[in-house]
Amino acid sequence: MTTGGSVSNVGKAVTANPTVCDIQDPGVVYFNNGVTSYYYLYADGITKETGYACGAGPYGGHAAIYGWYSSNGLSFTALNSGNPVIQFPDDADGCWSCYTGPGINGPSPVVMAECSCIRMYYWYGAPREGLISGGSGVESQDSTNGTNFSNERVIWAYGYWPQVKKTGLYGDYPLVMTIQDGATSDEFVSAISGFNDQTWACEYSCAEFAATSINNYPAHLESDPTGLLLDTTQSPISISSLINSGEQLDLDWDNSTNLYRGPTTGLNLFPDLADVPTINEFVPSSYPNNTGVTQTFYIIGQDEFNGSAITYLQPFLSNYSGMSNLTNSCHLLYDSSNNTLYLDNSAGDFSWVGSQPYGGSWSGSNSNSVCQVNSWSTSTSTYYLTLTVNLTFLENSTWYEFASATNAAGSSAWVTNGLTWVY
Amino acid sequence: MTRMWIVFFALALSLPAQNTGTIAGTLNSGGSPVGGAFVTAYLQASGTGGKFGPVFNGLTGADGSFAMKGVPAGEYLLCAEKASAALLNPCQWSATPNTVTVAAGADASVALTAQTGVSMIVRVNDPNGLLASSSGLDDILINAKTTSGLHVLAVPASKDSSGKTMTVLVPQDAPINLTVYSSKLSLTDDQGDSFTTPNVAVTVSAPTGATANSASSAALTLTIQGKKN
Numbered sequence: 001m002t003t004g005g006s007v008s009n010v011g012k013a014v015t016a017n018p019t020v021c022d023i024q025d026p027g028v029v030y031f032n033n034g035v036t037s038y039y040y041l042y043a044d045g046i047t048k049e050t051g052y053a054c055g056a057g058p059y060g061g062h063a064a065i066y067g068w069y070s071s072n073g074l075s076f077t078a079l080n081s082g083n084p085v086i087q088f089p090d091d092a093d094g095c096w097s098c099y100t101g102p103g104i105n106g107p108s109p110v111v112m113a114e115c116s117c118i119r120m121y122y123w124y125g126a127p128r129e130g131l132i133s134g135g136s137g138v139e140s141q142d143s144t145n146g147t148n149f150s151n152e153r154v155i156w157a158y159g160y161w162p163q164v165k166k167t168g169l170y171g172d173y174p175l176v177m178t179i180q181d182g183a184t185s186d187e188f189v190s191a192i193s194g195f196n197d198q199t200w201a202c203e204y205s206c207a208e209f210a211a212t213s214i215n216n217y218p219a220h221l222e223s224d225p226t227g228l229l230l231d232t233t234q235s236p237i238s239i240s241s242l243i244n245s246g247e248q249l250d251l252d253w254d255n256s257t258n259l260y261r262g263p264t265t266g267l268n269l270f271p272d273l274a275d276v277p278t279i280n281e282f283v284p285s286s287y288p289n290n291t292g293v294t295q296t297f298y299i300i301g302q303d304e305f306n307g308s309a310i311t312y313l314q315p316f317l318s319n320y321s322g323m324s325n326l327t328n329s330c331h332l333l334y335d336s337s338n339n340t341l342y343l344d345n346s347a348g349d350f351s352w353v354g355s356q357p358y359g360g361s362w363s364g365s366n367s368n369s370v371c372q373v374n375s376w377s378t379s380t381s382t383y384y385l386t387l388t389v390n391l392t393f394l395e396n397s398t399w400y401e402f403a404s405a406t407n408a409a410g411s412s413a414w415v416t417n418g419l420t421w422v423y
Numbered sequence: 424m425t426r427m428w429i430v431f432f433a434l435a436l437s438l439p440a441q442n443t444g445t446i447a448g449t450l451n452s453g454g455s456p457v458g459g460a461f462v463t464a465y466l467q468a469s470g471t472g473g474k475f476g477p478v479f480n481g482l483t484g485a486d487g488s489f490a491m492k493g494v495p496a497g498e499y500l501l502c503a504e505k506a507s508a509a510l511l512n513p514c515q516w517s518a519t520p521n522t523v524t525v526a527a528g529a530d531a532s533v534a535l536t537a538q539t540g541v542s543m544i545v546r547v548n549d550p551n552g553l554l555a556s557s558s559g560l561d562d563i564l565i566n567a568k569t570t571s572g573l574h575v576l577a578v579p580a581s582k583d584s585s586g587k588t589m590t591v592l593v594p595q596d597a598p599i600n601l602t603v604y605s606s607k608l609s610l611t612d613d614q615g616d617s618f619t620t621p622n623v624a625v626t627v628s629a630p631t632g633a634t635a636n637s638a639s640s641a642a643l644t645l646t647i648q649g650k651k652n
Contacts, residue, residue: 137493154477158443158493181492189492199480275461275480276504283473298473311578323573337579338561342604350566350574351622352604357559363606364621403475408578410504410592413514415465417475 020045020066020082021054025161028073029109030225031118033145038069039225040118040146041076042085042107063103064088065122069146079147086120086141086149106161110227112172114382117142119197120149121164121177138162138179140197155197159189165221165229167237170195176229178221194275194304196383277303277310277405278412280384284421291422294374294392301385301405301412310385311336312406316414317371317421318348319397323414330371330399334378334387341389346370370395393423444525446481447490448533450503452510456487460505462535464491467498467522496527503537509592511540515569516594541595543567543627545577546641549586553608553647560650564604567591574602586647601625601643609648617648 064084068076138156141149159179175193326348346368354364376389466476481489502514565577577591
């Protein structure tokens with residue numbers, strides 16, 4: 001099918017301007033943007049270069065995602081005047097996005113309540129470009145109008161043609177995904193997310209399903225028009241007891257329809273989602289400047305379920321590059337249960353020299369031999385707890401940044417982000 | 424509709440795919456495989472703008488095996504947790520860190536071991552209702568020293584009119600060093616002895632016979648006698 005204008009009969013070729021070659025891999029959602037409701041159809045395709053046959057030009061056109069909308073699901077009109085809604089910039093020195101090379105493909109749209117948007121999952125193949133190491137893997141972007149996409153994020157570090165659906169058990173989450181993970185088109189794995197789409201666990205240790213799907217398409221997940229996964233009875237999944245460690249969502253392969261479907265009602269098939277939090281960021285407000293005596297730092301912990309579930313957030317500045325030596329450190333601990341900040345002694349041995357409830361006065365000391373706490377505050381958003389703290393350094397050195405976060409399930413590892421502060 | 428793209432794309436993608444590898448391995452505790460545990464791999468490389476490196480998760484199967492495919496090449500710190508089995512995270516309780524290096528296009532295997540612990544209960548009695556009278560008074564912090572030299576923190580489990588309960592996951596039937604901190608509240612221990620400094624080291628053991636999830640009684644009971652002057 002060649003199209004770029006309107007589609008009134010699916011499968012029928014229509015004239016288009018600009019012309020798009022090889023439209024394929026369609027995905028449809030029904031989305032209410034708060035004003036109107038439309039069906040949004042997305043597919044990947046390649047813009048035809050002027051004067052050349054499809055794929056024959058020097059750049060061959062870009063593999064990109066195109067979109068259409070419809071009020072009745074039958075007659076579609078092109079979004080963005082027939083131009084791509086998600087694409088990558090041209091690369092003047094090569095053919096990374098041309099017909100015989102990779103580009104951006106396999107749209108899998110889902111209507112997400114958390115952003116009142118269409119979230120587009122797709123696979124990204126653009127060596128030397130983009131957010132993913134090596135330029136290949138799964139990304140997502142959001143749109144509140146179906147046309148303008150932003151918030152580009154890495155989802156999965158490899159694979160092609162993701163199929164992503166939401167379960168709706170905790171807001172939109174967990175999500176489930178099937179993905180082609182090998183070079184041949186009959187190698188699939190399935191995965192389930194936590195309470196965001198940044199953390200995924202493979203099913204069955206990432207063992208491949210050697211299923212041969214229709215026309216070698218990746219494994220499809222059956223859903224309602226918003227991307228809500230349906231179980232084998234064609235109903236949204238309903239599970240009374242969600243979190244049972246060691247249990248997994250079983251996506252059943254239906255040989256008669258070549259579809260993946262969720263489990264039947266009543267099964268407890270989810271992994272232990274009460275995962276430990278992670279540290280997202282530890283950065284001075286002056287970044288990228290990293291020198292000075294007094295500075296405000298932002299430390300951001302991330303919890304899959306809720307930022308307010310983080311009980312402790314601990315930044316640690318040390319003049320040793322590893323956590324094997326804790327001496328000479330500026331170690332702080334924020335306790336969300338009593339909204340109090342604690343300062344460790346400079347030996348870093350968890351012997352606290354002072355503490356301050358937010359808005360109150362310090363008990364003990366607000367300084368050790370390495371640093372002094374001048375002020376601090378916290379804020380919580382959906383998944384994040386941010387500690388903002390102003391410090392004055394009392395010792396000349398290069399200070400390495402480490403951090404850890406804790407929730408009821410446990411603590412993250414002590415990790416460094418590689419940044420240093422020099423005083 | 425042609426699927427020739429697949430061939431083209433697969434060929435073109437073979438090069439970038441070499442930048443990733445696989446972490447595969449097993450998790451055992453006491454010689455037995457641990458199924459249903461989360462294994463977490465922290466890439467020991469910085470992001471940009473103060474971001475931390477990516478984190479990858481794998482869920483162990485019944486045989487304790489796990490795999491994380493397509494992870495970027497580099498060195499990873501490996502942790503493991505399973506709250507319902509009171510698994511002691513080797514990131515905190517192993518004397519040496521569990522690291523593995525993934526080479527581009529290669530598989531890295533690792534055998535993780537973790538001890539089973541017990542959720543130790545610390546009870547804080549508050550006969551005078553001070554905790555409820557002012558939230559700013561509660562600066563009680565309790566942490567346990569691990570074999571790695573770092574500390575793990577007791578987390579709040581419940582609050583009631585007569586005090587609060589905290590828990591911390593520690594090895595079974597072994598003495599553990601706890602640090603009890605409060606600069607605002609006068610505390611006494613089980614024997615009625617006063618804590619005279621803000622940081623007091625207490626050595627306790629999880630109750631003998633306590634297994635898996637939780638001890639049934641407090642290993643340490645503290646009592647708030649009043650405000651410090």
